Each structure stands twice: as C-alpha cells, then as structure tokens.
Amino acid sequence: MSSFLSTLSPYLPPHEGLLPKWLLFISIISIGNSIQAYSTLQYTSRVYSENPSLTPHQSTPLAPHSTATPLQGRTFGTWTLIQSLVRLYAAYNISNERFFELGFLTYAVAFCHFMAEWMVFRTAKWGGPMAVPVFVSTGTLVWMWLQWGFYVQ
Structure with a gap:
C-alpha cells in the first residue's frame, strides 16, 4: 500500500491540506461522469426523471420515464x-486567486443548476442520484469558502 501511495504522490497537487486532493478526486470522478453521459442515458435519466407534463410518446426508449435525450446527455457530458478541467486546474493552482475563484464558481453553477432543475423546473426529483451532486457542490462550496485565506494569500 505504501509503495502505491509513493508512486502516486508525485502526481498529486503539491499543496498542503486535503482540499486540493479533493478537487483532483472530484475532477477525475467527473471526467468519468462525462464519459458515461456520452455513452448512455442510464445515469443522466436517473437525475432528470421528473416531468409532470411528460406523455408516453415524449419519452425515449433509453429513458422511458425521463425527459433526458441523447443530445441532452451529451450536452451535460x-x-x-x-x-472538470477547471477544477483540475484549480487543484494544481489552488494558491492562485483566479483559479481558486473559477473552481469555486464551478461548484456554485452546479449547485444552482441542480437546485433549479429540482425546485423551479421540476425536471429532477430528490433522491440518491440528485443528492450526490447537491451534497458535493454544497460541501465543496462551504469548504472552499472556509479555506480561502489558507490557500489564497
């Protein structure tokens, strides 16, 4: 295990604390999410699964109870x-005020998007697929806000 960590260590962000490593981790997970959004609607349609005005002929065979379409999936991807790329740059340049701000803003945009789809447009319902991005964006926003002075001098 220690040899794995020593092999991985040179590739991790060179800054103290866990926040840069968290940003890197979320970036890697999000890149995987992008790939799956291009290859299937299975997961995207789990988030965007509510639409009171959806009729059976408006759904797609890939997402029978969702308004998610292949185009929307690719756009989301x-x-x-x-x-993910902005967050990756922020992870490695976290002491740069502009990169920190841009990384922070990506989480703010994600939070606003998911909240709007849930509460305003009603195209998403609360549950596991929705809770994960909301908790990640909210938690990271708070963490970055609290750590601003530590990383940005």
Missing part, C-alpha cells in the same frame, strides 16, 4: 467535462 460536455458541461461536466469543462467543469
């Missing part, structure tokens, strides 16, 4: 990839 592209959006997630862009946010």
Whole structure:
C-alpha cells in the first residue's frame, strides 16, 4: 500500500491540506461522469426523471420515464467535462486567486443548476442520484469558502 501511495504522490497537487486532493478526486470522478453521459442515458435519466407534463410518446426508449435525450446527455457530458478541467486546474493552482475563484464558481453553477432543475423546473426529483451532486457542490462550496485565506494569500 505504501509503495502505491509513493508512486502516486508525485502526481498529486503539491499543496498542503486535503482540499486540493479533493478537487483532483472530484475532477477525475467527473471526467468519468462525462464519459458515461456520452455513452448512455442510464445515469443522466436517473437525475432528470421528473416531468409532470411528460406523455408516453415524449419519452425515449433509453429513458422511458425521463425527459433526458441523447443530445441532452451529451450536452451535460460536455458541461461536466469543462467543469472538470477547471477544477483540475484549480487543484494544481489552488494558491492562485483566479483559479481558486473559477473552481469555486464551478461548484456554485452546479449547485444552482441542480437546485433549479429540482425546485423551479421540476425536471429532477430528490433522491440518491440528485443528492450526490447537491451534497458535493454544497460541501465543496462551504469548504472552499472556509479555506480561502489558507490557500489564497
């Protein structure tokens, strides 16, 4: 186990604390999420699974109870990839005020998007698939806000 960590260590962000490593971890997970959004609607349709006006002919065979379409899935995948890359840069440049701000803003945009889809547009319902991005974005926003002075001098 220690040899694995020593092999991995040179590739981790060179800053103190766990926040840069968390940003890197979430970036890697999000890149995987982008890939799956391009390859299947299975997970995207679990988040965007509510629409009171959806009729059976409006759903797709890939997502029978969802308004998610292949185009929307790919768009979501592209959006997630862009946010992942910004977060990746923020992880390795966390002491740079502009990178820190950009990373912070990606979580703010994600939080606002998911809250709007749930509470305003009603295209998402609360549950596991929705809770994960909301908790990650909220927790990371609070963590970054609290750690601003530690990383940005």
